[in-house]
Amino acid sequence: MESQSSTPNIADLIQSDRVHGSVYTDEAIFQLELEKIWYKTWVYVGHASEVPNANDFVSKSIGPQPLIMTRGRDGVIRLLLNRCPHRANQVCLQAKGNRGSFTCPYHGWTFSNSGELRGFPFPDGYDTADRSELGLGQVNRVAEYKGFVFGSFADEGPSLEEHLGAGGRDAIDRLVQTSPEGEVEITAGFLQHRAKANWKFIVENETDGYHPQFVHASIFSIAKSGIGDLYSSDSTAVARDLGDGHTENDLRPEFRRIDKPMNWFGTNEARLPDYVEKMKAAYGEEKAREIMIDGTPHVMIFPNLFIAEIQIFVIQPLAVDESIQHVTALQFKGAPDLNRRLRQQTMGSVGPAGFLLADDSEMYERTQRGVKSKMPEWNYLGRGKHRERRDEEGFMVGDATDEVTSRGIWRHYRELMEAE
Amino acid sequence: MSSQIDLALLAEVQQFLYMEARLQDSNLYSEWEALWTDDAIYWVPANGADIDPEEQMSIIYDNRSRIGLRIKQFYTGKRHTQAPASSLGRVVSNIEILDVNGDEVKVASNAMIFECNLRADTVWATRNEFLLRRTEEGFRMARKKVVLVNNEKPLYTLSFLV
Ligand code: FES
Ligand SMILES: [Fe+2]
Numbered sequence A: 001m002e003s004q005s006s007t008p009n010i011a012d013l014i015q016s017d018r019v020h021g022s023v024y025t026d027e028a029i030f031q032l033e034l035e036k037i038w039y040k041t042w043v044y045v046g047h048a049s050e051v052p053n054a055n056d057f058v059s060k061s062i063g064p065q066p067l068i069m070t071r072g073r074d075g076v077i078r079l080l081l082n083r084c085p086h087r088a089n090q091v092c093l094q095a096k097g098n099r100g101s102f103t104c105p106y107h108g109w110t111f112s113n114s115g116e117l118r119g120f121p122f123p124d125g126y127d128t129a130d131r132s133e134l135g136l137g138q139v140n141r142v143a144e145y146k147g148f149v150f151g152s153f154a155d156e157g158p159s160l161e162e163h164l165g166a167g168g169r170d171a172i173d174r175l176v177q178t179s180p181e182g183e184v185e186i187t188a189g190f191l192q193h194r195a196k197a198n199w200k201f202i203v204e205n206e207t208d209g210y211h212p213q214f215v216h217a218s219i220f221s222i223a224k225s226g227i228g229d230l231y232s233s234d235s236t237a238v239a240r241d242l243g244d245g246h247t248e249n250d251l252r253p254e255f256r257r258i259d260k261p262m263n264w265f266g267t268n269e270a271r272l273p274d275y276v277e278k279m280k281a282a283y284g285e286e287k288a289r290e291i292m293i294d295g296t297p298h299v300m301i302f303p304n305l306f307i308a309e310i311q312i313f314v315i316q317p318l319a320v321d322e323s324i325q326h327v328t329a330l331q332f333k334g335a336p337d338l339n340r341r342l343r344q345q346t347m348g349s350v351g352p353a354g355f356l357l358a359d360d361s362e363m364y365e366r367t368q369r370g371v372k373s374k375m376p377e378w379n380y381l382g383r384g385k386h387r388e389r390r391d392e393e394g395f396m397v398g399d400a401t402d403e404v405t406s407r408g409i410w411r412h413y414r415e416l417m418e419a420e
Numbered sequence B: 001m002s003s004q005i006d007l008a009l010l011a012e013v014q015q016f017l018y019m020e021a022r023l024q025d026s027n028l029y030s031e032w033e034a035l036w037t038d039d040a041i042y043w044v045p046a047n048g049a050d051i052d053p054e055e056q057m058s059i060i061y062d063n064r065s066r067i068g069l070r071i072k073q074f075y076t077g078k079r080h081t082q083a084p085a086s087s088l089g090r091v092v093s094n095i096e097i098l099d100v101n102g103d104e105v106k107v108a109s110n111a112m113i114f115e116c117n118l119r120a121d122t123v124w125a126t127r128n129e130f131l132l133r134r135t136e137e138g139f140r141m142a143r144k145k146v147v148l149v150n151n152e153k154p155l156y157t158l159s160f161l162v
Helices: A027-038 A160-176 A199-206 A217-223 A252-258 A273-283 A285-294 A336-349 A357-370 A404-418 B007-025 B029-033 B064-075
Strands: A018-020 A043-047 A056-062 A065-071 A077-081 A096-098 A101-103 A110-112 A117-119 A141-145 A148-152 A191-195 A238-243 A246-250 A298-301 A305-308 A311-319 A322-329 A378-380 A396-399 B036-045 B058-063 B087-101 B104-116 B121-135 B138-148
Touching (some): A027 A311, A027 A404, A077 A141, A148 A160, A160 A246, A160 A298, A191 A357, A199 A311, A199 A357, A246 A404, A252 A285, A336 B058, B007 B029, B007 B138, B029 B064, B036 B064
Parallel strands (some): B036 B138
Antiparallel strands (some): A018 A378, A065 A077, A101 A110, A141 A148, A191 A322, A246 A298, A298 A305, B087 B104, B104 B121, B121 B138
């Protein structure tokens, strides 16, 4: 950045219980976010189960940049940039597939799926070209936590484990144990839901326990799912700031109070006999019961992975007022009967026509338009400030509908944006 | 085949599809719901036309009871994305009878849909496939498959009846 004058002063725009509307609309801030967040910190890219075999690849992204997630012959997962080092043509146009190399259609340069330049046609036209310098770009750091693959464009910085923190790791640990084999699989294909809204409206909404009763009143009233009650003012569920921008709505207090296995998924043990049996065999009677009562987490891993009990959302910013939610059903290894229901329920809930997400997305777009109005300039995020408290692990928590989560997201955001 | 076109059947199918389009364009939800058979499947695939909807995510993959839920949601008045309802005008064309089997007729058609809502004006293009079943009340839809031609790309909210 050349001059401070054109750079907005983030400290003035983000305060402890309010944020300035321009953080959602200012093009300069969006560019700064790409530099300070999306092209620097750990960003979720994809899941190892999407490229199970050697030479599998799948198209992914970090922010507006497309990537190719490949698994090499060596079994290693890499994140390649889709830009030919010759004259920048895109080398891969398929959503997914299996191949050991990519040939650029423009002038025929060929790259291995680990990124190295293998060769170019008519090589006598190059005298001093150093092939080792002419490979595909790669995301500087790639790391995996229990199959969840993240990338960071920074050479150095916190490790993925540090980035996830105790809270983020614990959420993923809790998630994978819903599988009798301890593994999540992402195999059901993604819906891509576009919204004319800034990505931060989406991130904040994911752990906003205040909105469900209103935004989703229509479906709660007719589907009798019981989800609405989890986000009422009487709910014993808590909103939690896990630090480093990660947040959650912890519904376990409610599920433990109700004390019925599989109630978290709106069903019961009798309906999923195979699954229940496998869980007991895998974890023992007592632990299996505990897992099946607690259910899966509702956690937003900053900046772009939302684990939403039965599905995951990957949030992709395209422009200051344009974002995509990539969403798919979670699938648990060794649980075909559960997985079928997870797919059915996810399909009903999310995506462009979803019973839930079409209404969330409506709010994203309306807030994006609303925030362009000049007054009162600020969004007020003070809900539950008077009753937020530290839990046993030292995380800040609030009541189910409190904005302790939004405040946590913004505190972290400000740190990232102010960092060198 | 061309010499054997059953013009009466074609006219009947055409009238049915135009009526369905009119009910959709007019947001006449329960009238539209009444067009479905009890074993109906309403399918809007994602990522191509030929995915396996039992295994892969679709934009809509409703059985009859879920169609009912979808309709009920509109009538709560709190289906925010359709309050106000989209203004719609669609053109249905390329109507072709693919197969006749007893009281069932398999039909293909295309539709261009102009939607105007709070976000913007949006044009949707679809290739449709119907399984119509003849009943005492006339044709009913046993199956409708709507292939959005851009279903491999990110799509804005599509919450009207497509
Ligand atoms: S741009 Fe790829 S080979 Fe020329
Ligand atoms: Fe929501």
